[in-house]
Amino acid sequence: MKHFDDLLRDLNLRITPKRRAVLDILAGEEGYASPEEVWRKLKLRFDRVGLPTVYRNLEELAAGGVITTIIHPNRQLYYYYCDRREHHHHFVCLSCRRVEEVDVCALPDLEKLVAGRVVSHIFQANGYCRECLARQQGG
CATH class of the missing domain: 3.30.1490.190 (Ferric-uptake regulator, C-terminal dimerisarion domain)
Known part of the structure; x- marks a missing residue:
């Protein structure tokens, strides 16, 4: 989690339990995940979490280069945690x-x-x- 805190701090994003959990979920995936898949896993950890919150966090993390947006031929956006920064x-x-x-x-x-x-x-x-x-x- 400390690694995630440093990434969030570098992006000037607040370090929140849900943001950490989004990163943790994506880092634990073997491949890419949809926002809905991330949301379902977040709901297991938090009583209240909305899909718009998941989308907003994914977009902020992707804009900062912490996660990668995967553009699928089905026109759906997926997300992948890649810890390689170069x-x-x-x-x-x-x-x-x-x-x-x-x-x-x-x-x-x-x-x-x-x-x-x-x-x-x-x-x-x-x-x-x-x-x-x-x-x-x-x-």
């Missing part, structure tokens, strides 16, 4: 929800094309991890 991207398994870190970035090549106009960028590769792909292929 610049990187993610490969997302659409079957098991595993998220893998990817150290490849297209920004240097993109910068050549748009000459200093890029303010931010998002790169996320969606597909199937090796295990899920092998299962689908019967191997």
Whole structure:
């Protein structure tokens, strides 16, 4: 929890039990989670917690770079806790929800094309991890 307190302090966010719990829930997931899944788990820990509170906390944490927003092909937003702070991207398994870190970035090549106009960028590769792909292929 101290690690979470430091992250929240760095973002100038109040350290609240619910914010800590959101981080704890996401850090305990094997992959990404929906806001509704986070909310259901929070309800087990707190008597009163609304879904809007969960959405607000997820958005604040994502804006601060403490959690990663996963954009799913089904157009739903999911969230993933990644404790790696240096610049990187993610490969997302659409079957098991595993998220893998990817150290490849297209920004240097993109910068050549748009000459200093890029303010931010998002790169996320969606597909199937090796295990899920092998299962689908019967191997």
